[in-house]
Amino acid sequence: MINIVFLLLIFFLMTARIAPPDPFEVTPPEASESAAPEAGAALHVAADGRLAYGEARDAAVWEALAAHVSAEETLVIRADTDLAGAELARILARLSEAGVARARLVTVGG
Numbered sequence: 001m002i003n004i005v006f007l008l009l010i011f012f013l014m015t016a017r018i019a020p021p022d023p024f025e026v027t028p029p030e031a032s033e034s035a036a037p038e039a040g041a042a043l044h045v046a047a048d049g050r051l052a053y054g055e056a057r058d059a060a061v062w063e064a065l066a067a068h069v070s071a072e073e074t075l076v077i078r079a080d081t082d083l084a085g086a087e088l089a090r091i092l093a094r095l096s097e098a099g100v101a102r103a104r105l106v107t108v109g110g
Contacts, residue, residue: 022044022078023044023052023057024044024046024050024052026044026045026046026078026079026080027080027081027082028078028079028080028081028106028107028108029079029081029105029107029108030081030107030108030109031107031108031109032109033109041053041054041068041076042075042076042077042078042106043061043065043075043076043077043078043091043095044078044079045077045078045079045080045083045087045088045091046080046083047080047081047082047083049083049087051091053065053068054068062094062098065095065098065100066098066099069098069099069100070099071099071100071101072101073100073102074102074103074104075095075100075102075103075104076103076104076106077091077103077104077105077106078106079105079106
């Protein structure tokens with residue numbers, strides 16, 4: 001019996017996707033259609049404008065993005081629903097300056 005328990009434990013450990021927790025709570029905006037978010041690093045934007053990308057926070061995010069995101073990649077943005085539209089537009093302009101050509105905003109179905 002103990003062998004079966006260990007085999008199940010190993011099975012679940014090998015098949016589980018272990019991901020680091022989000023840097024802060026983000027409630028995505030609603031949309032009529034939404035797709036499943038892509039795995040991997042994402043730019044997190046809090047309602048008050050705080051930024052996180054991987055281990056980088058706030059001003060350090062721009063250097064990390066320039067170093068890790070190529071022009072061919074699509075950057076996933078997890079922005080809070082309470083983030084002002086003008087602030088999101090400012091961030092998108094800054095991303096364009098950093099060399100990010102494509103970005104995708106994560107939404108939830110409404």
